[in-house]
Amino acid sequence: SQTIHQWPATLVQPVGSPLSLECTVEGTSNPNLYWYRQAAGRGLQLLFYSVGIGQISSEVPQNLSASRPQDRQFILSSKKLLLSDSGFYLCAWSSGKAFFGQGTRLTVV
């Protein structure tokens, strides 16, 4: 069966520090991969999606970037975090339906 792992679960980072969130999927090949963000009291905003290794589509201009170095690995990064980057980040994979990881609560202080 397919599983998705996302870590860390919580993260507190100072403004201006770098960020790296990792997501891996098991039990499937060539999945579509996604990064979403849920800001406090708001819906799920699609940040990036990827249909294959090295293929990244960005949905909104922002301070973040994504990379897919391997088929089942998706990384969300930032060189310098802003206060506005705080939120709940979710990785997902899809083959029609989307299946989500448990999320990372990022607080930028």
Added chain:
Amino acid sequence: DQQVKQNSPSLSVQEGRISILNCDYTNSMFDYFLWYKKYPAEGPTFLISISSIKDKNEDGRFTVFLNKSAKHLSLHIVPSQPGDSAVYFCAARSEYGNKLVFGAGTILRVKS
């Protein structure tokens, strides 16, 4: 540009009654619609879906209705239970199935 809209931020229902959650979309290219349920500090979990070739899909207490001409779908939960209290997200698939667009969510509270 919000392509998927859930105009009710919250809904409160008595246990045993029907919960109706609504969702509207603007993109006529959407061909597949999904509902997700989310508890705090967890990832959303898939609940039920419907293809654009159907107008109704039922799974136990959950039924999703699709009205393509109105670009509207709804989720019915009957009977509602306290454990159904969560945030419900409507989502639609576009771009040849590569992208899922979510609404802002509706907080459902089922009172016992």
